[in-house]
Amino acid sequence: MNEFSEKKFLSLVSSVLKYGVISFIILSFLAYFFKPISFSLYKKLLDTAVFILIITPILRISMISYGFYRLNEKRYSFYAITILVLLFLGVVIK
Amino acid sequence: MTELSFIHIIFLILFGVFVGVLGSVMGVGGGVFIVPFLTLVFHIPIKYAIAVSLVSIIATSSSVASVNVEKGLANVRLGTILEIPMAAGSIISTLIMMKMNSAVLQLLFGFMILPVAGSMYIKSRKERKKKVFAPDPEEHKNDPKSVKYFDHSEGREISYSVKNIKTAFAFSFLGGTMSGLFGLGGGIVQVPVMNILCRVPMKAATATSNFMIGLSACASVLILFSEGYVLNELAVFMVIGVVIGGILGMKFLNKTKNHVLQAIFSFLLMIISLKMIWSVLK
DSSP states (O other): OOOOOHHHHHHHHHHHHHHHHHHHHHHHHHHHHHTTTOHHHHHHHHHHHHHHHHHHHHHHHHHHHHHHHHTTOHHHHHHHHHHHHHHHHHHHHO | OOOOOHHHHHHHHHHHHHHHHHHHHHOOOTHHHHHHHHHHTSOOOHHHHHHHHHHHHHHHHHHHHHHHHHHTOSOHHHHHHHHHHHHHHHHHHHHHHHHSOHHHHHHHHHHHHHHHHHHHHHHHHHHHHTOSOOOOTTTTTTOTTOEEEEETTTTEEEEEOOOOHHHHHHHHHHHHHHHHHHOOOSHHHHHHIIIIISOOOHHHHHHHHHHHHHHHHHHHHHHHHHTTOOOHHHHHHHHHHHHHHHHHHHHHOTTSOHHHHHHHHHHHHHHHHHHHHHHHHO
16 A cells, blocks of 8 residues: 555655745854854854755755655656756756 | 845845735735845845845745645646746756846846736736636536645635646746746746636646746756855845745735735836836936
């Protein structure tokens, strides 16, 4: 029996998006807290916060590819992988 | 850019809140306001302003989509198909944008937000008349390929079948182009395409578009980030404001008469557009 339901799949995708934004906000506030103590730490935390936010949609599309694969909808899983390849090509050919 | 002062940070957060509230009330991405604000008020070069705008689009898209995906309102299958041309359009236009002259880009941006203002004005009129595509609840009930979601405001399950995907595929490329070239979400193209062409109900079309624009923004930002166009400090405080504004907008302004606000802000956008054009031509 396939225990990986559509509901679980959507919940996983939703969690990736939610925790991406939450991590970004926590790191941003932490950065601001550390600003008077260490400016280099402040900069590093800000960079990490922005990086996490930027990769959130990439994690989301990776989760979608995995989810559709588990749901046995390989066509959609392939579409999601195509998007990941496009994102990779964009950075490489710039 | 020099380090941001406390006043700058507060100003950025407050403006972000304003943009977030506007976005959730009127269903527009923050780009149409963020790019002119950073360019005209903070005197940030337009390419850097576009990068900040795209980062804020990722944040708003992710936070709103996290709710809509779980509710089943965003059509993940349709979104995944249309994200392919959208990402391609976004990447190609970002590569073009990076090579463009900033003054030409600002001029194009000014001209681009004129139709956005126009469409917002038309939307305000439509909202008054409530003339958008709404499916017949019985029409697709027994269709095995139909998509279903529960509409809490109507208290019933809505079923619909997606049509004309091939044509929508081509239009999505255009949506992605707007994202990469001007730092706009592309929802202005995606929502009407999905609603009118694909026959997706308005709520689902808006939710699906919101789900998609985060990825097209990400496709552009990845390139801009690796080329050093993303001003992290500026982006972080703007985004925090936008996220707070989005939450406030959803919680408190649901009962506001949207068509009045849309009409007011369509005029505001026209003024911003003319100011952007004038600042290049003077």
